[in-house]
Amino acid sequence: MLRGLLSGVAGRWRQRRLLVPSTDKGEAKIAVSRVAHSYRDVEALKNVTLNIHHGEFVCLLGPSGCGKTTLLYALAGQVSPTFGNITIDGEPVKGPSPDRLLMFQEAALFPWLTVRQNLHFALRSKERSKRRREDLVRKYIRRVQLEGFEDALPHQLSAGMRMRVSLARALTMNPAVLLMDEPFAALDAQTRGQMHQLLQRVWLETRKTVVFVTHDVREALVLGDRVVVMAMRPGHILTDLEVRLPRPRDPDDEKLVLMSRQIREMLRRAGAAERPGPEEVEERDGQGEGPPVARSVPTRAPRPVGARF
Numbered sequence: 001m002l003r004g005l006l007s008g009v010a011g012r013w014r015q016r017r018l019l020v021p022s023t024d025k026g027e028a029k030i031a032v033s034r035v036a037h038s039y040r041d042v043e044a045l046k047n048v049t050l051n052i053h054h055g056e057f058v059c060l061l062g063p064s065g066c067g068k069t070t071l072l073y074a075l076a077g078q079v080s081p082t083f084g085n086i087t088i089d090g091e092p093v094k095g096p097s098p099d100r101l102l103m104f105q106e107a108a109l110f111p112w113l114t115v116r117q118n119l120h121f122a123l124r125s126k127e128r129s130k131r132r133r134e135d136l137v138r139k140y141i142r143r144v145q146l147e148g149f150e151d152a153l154p155h156q157l158s159a160g161m162r163m164r165v166s167l168a169r170a171l172t173m174n175p176a177v178l179l180m181d182e183p184f185a186a187l188d189a190q191t192r193g194q195m196h197q198l199l200q201r202v203w204l205e206t207r208k209t210v211v212f213v214t215h216d217v218r219e220a221l222v223l224g225d226r227v228v229v230m231a232m233r234p235g236h237i238l239t240d241l242e243v244r245l246p247r248p249r250d251p252d253d254e255k256l257v258l259m260s261r262q263i264r265e266m267l268r269r270a271g272a273a274e275r276p277g278p279e280e281v282e283e284r285d286g287q288g289e290g291p292p293v294a295r296s297v298p299t300r301a302p303r304p305v306g307a308r309f
């Protein structure tokens with residue numbers, strides 16, 4: 001019994017050392033300082049401070065409506081924060097730039113162009129030499145394992161393959177930072193798992209700085225060097241954790257499953273803390289001022305059931 005107890009304590013201790021608060025690692029590539037953003041009456045972000053270093057893979061994780069996309073768009077320069085500032089390599093972000101590439105759930109390929117042509121088209125303004133363009137296109141098609149499909153049109157590919165083309169296209173552009181907003185959310189579980197393995201491998205080869213938004217705790221733990229956990233009303237950073245698991249990571253790894261439980265519990269507690277108690281609701285309802293502002297109302301239509309919290 002004593003042995004069981006000791007091994008349980010040792011397991012928890014090891015666990016703690018695998019998921020630790022992030023430490024400052026010196027000069028940041030992306031520095032987000034006291035950023036706030038409001039859309040008219042919706043306070044989407046408040047006091048967000050975050051440093052991301054060169055070559056890090058950072059996952060932004062949090063419930064629907066906590067401001068993940070707003071923060072990502074602010075990094076992309078497509079949203080101007082109402083307060084605070086963001087710099088990349090010391091330069092303030094003032095608008096979109098090809099150095100910060102956004103990827104979404106939709107692969108957004110030109111349907112009338114083949115895989116090869118889609119990649120060539122993306123490269124046309126960046127690379128003048130046709131020969132060099134061809135080399136790059138070949139290299140990235142190989143990297144995302146699409147050899148043999150160079151002449152296929154997007155509708156002749158599966159959703160996962162289209163996403164791989166989209167990833168290859170992003171990589172050919174060689175951006176300094178890759179910003180990904182739930183790119184795999186629409187894929188089935190098996191294809192998503194394959195994309196996780198592929199993205200891990202590609203990242204190990206390229207060491208791009210990646211900021212990846214997700215709802216999915218295990219996805220964040222499989223992919224991220226760091227998991228920045230966000231909470232809502234207004235959107236803020238709850239905690240910033242370093243994931244110390246070797247790669248490639250397996251989502252069914254026992255340690256990873258335990259870590260994901262730990263993060264879910266943290267989110268549950270944060271959610272419970274923001275929900276008003278029954279007395280508070282009654283009190284506000286009694287004031288006849290319409291619905292209580294702090295009541296937990298989803299900001300969006302419910303998402304399809306999946307590996308979400």
Ligand SMILES: Nc1ncnc2c1ncn2[C@@H]1O[C@H](COP(=O)(O)OP(=O)(O)OP(=O)(O)O)[C@@H](O)[C@H]1O
Binds near residue numbers: 040064
């Ligand atoms: N263009 C907009 N105009 C007004 N309000 C907006 C706009 N975009 C987002 N919001 C609001 O800002 C808050 C944060 O939204 P955001 O899309 O950043 O959240 P999210 O964490 O990405 O959510 P999800 O996981 O559902 O994509 C939400 O309350 C949302 O309703």
Ligand SMILES: [Mg+2]
Binds near residue numbers: 068069070
């Ligand atoms: Mg979003």
